[in-house]
Amino acid sequence: MDSVRCEAADILIVGAGPSGAAAARVLAAQGRDVLLIDRCTFPRDKICGDALIPDALNALGRLGLDSRVRAESRPSSSVRVYAPHGRYVSADVALGCVPRRRLDDVLLQGAVASGARFAAPYTLTHALEREGHVVGAGFAQRGGGHALTVHANYTLLATGAALRPLELFSVAERRTASALAVRIYVHTPEHVADATRHFSISIDRTICPGYGWIFPGPGGVFNLGVGYFTDPSQAPPTTNPRALLARFLASFAPARDIMSQARSVSDVRGAPLRTALTGAALARPGLLVIGEAAGLTYPFTGEGIGKAIESGIIAGEILSRVCGASQAARDAAAHEYAATIRARFGARFRAYQLAQRWLSRPLLSDFLAWRGGAGTYVSEQLRSLLLETADPRALFSCAGVLRALVR
Ligand SMILES: Cc1cc2nc3c(=O)[nH]c(=O)nc-3n(C[C@H](O)[C@H](O)[C@H](O)COP(=O)(O)OP(=O)(O)OC[C@H]3O[C@@H](n4cnc5c(N)ncnc54)[C@H](O)[C@@H]3O)c2cc1C
Secondary structure, eight states: OOOEEEEEEEEEEEOOSHHHHHHHHHHHHTTOOEEEEOSSOSSOOOOSOOEEOHHHHHHHHHTTOHHHHHHHSEEEEEEEEEOTTSOEEEEEEEEEEOOHHHHHHHHHHHHHHTTOEEEOSEEEEEEEEETTEEEEEEEEETTSOOEEEEEEEEEEEOOTTOSHHHHHTTOBOOOSOSEEEEEEEEEOOHHHHHHOOSEEEEOOTTSOSEEEEEEEOGGGEEEEEEEEEOOTTSOOOOOOHHHHHHHHHHHSHHHHHHHHTOEEOSOOEEEEEOBTTOSBOSEETTEEEOGGGGTOBOTTTOOOHHHHHHHHHHHHHHHHHHTTSOHHHHHHHHHHHHHHHHHHHHHHHHHHHHHHHHTTOHHHHHHHHHHHHHOSHHHHHHHHHHHTOSOGGGTSSHHHHHHHHHO
């Protein structure tokens, strides 16, 4: 490291994934001076299932980036959820699948087009603090080079599931991840891709609580993976996720069919998830924590792109109002952000956590899939769940089971 460079910005955003890029786009569009920093140069890969569910598609619309993302993604209009015994229940809903390498680059370009500055590859090394307020951060250029110090009126932490950045800003409340997931990309001939237009989710006894997935992406490439939730109150899991994926690809019939005609176009790669709106403080004076860094990835489904973008938009809207305002107003922004996130998402995250516990009971999944084939209630609830128009407890509760039995 031979020199230190200094920069200043109204808003420093650390992490240029969906949450950071969304906040940068909103703030820069309001004329704020935004510096977005990432440890990676873009385009870069991010280990993910690449599924865009309705909350993500809507949030992209709010950013004005939906048509650009749609042009890069493969649309789908239904999802099949397979229970352990092999029956499935399906729901008709608009979905998309886009490799994160493309999605995240479109989002970053959207932020830059709105006027945000982007700097990479810089890894966060420390927080800058004055009298209990976060006033920026320090970075090391990756590959050796100079150090970078950024002074900012406000900092957004958007570093995803990584623990270290949370610790550096003293907002970590849990050290362990809440889930682990692995995925592989495979390429299939045209007729296979044409025949598989729906998303598939397999609730499998061996991936418990968790599931396997098959998401058809653009260009005949499928994203297949498994993810399972861990209990932070217990010892770290000994399950080998790669072994689970191998088993899933060999034993789940729809996956086996695809694999028999496919060739791998990536390694198997895995990553942790931070879910359940827990594990980190949402804010402290001078700092807002957004996206998966704040645990804003759903338990039960592991979907987090939509909530990452939504939290970036919320943070951006709040901060664009208080930029240039008094210190007291800026301090109040931290409380407002945390209260808004809890009010808007708290109940739904708690309900999803409850639903996640159901994944540990394969008999209940079997029952719901059986009723899904016999009545309309289960598939209607599944659709409403994805659209976020119903409370998950309408299905995942004793009353829900009773309703599923008769409707
Ligand atoms: C295997 C797997 C499958 C998943 N499948 C889906 C899915 O299909 N659909 C869905 O909606 N969600 C899915 N998720 C969850 C989803 O990936 C996250 O919810 C989402 O990426 C969160 O966005 P984010 O912007 O908060 O963080 P991220 O997308 O993780 O972005 C964080 C950014 O911060 C940067 N960064 C990290 N540390 C530092 C540092 N120290 N210094 C500087 N920069 C740093 C990173 O390089 C990265 O660019 C999946 C997750 C996993 C692991």
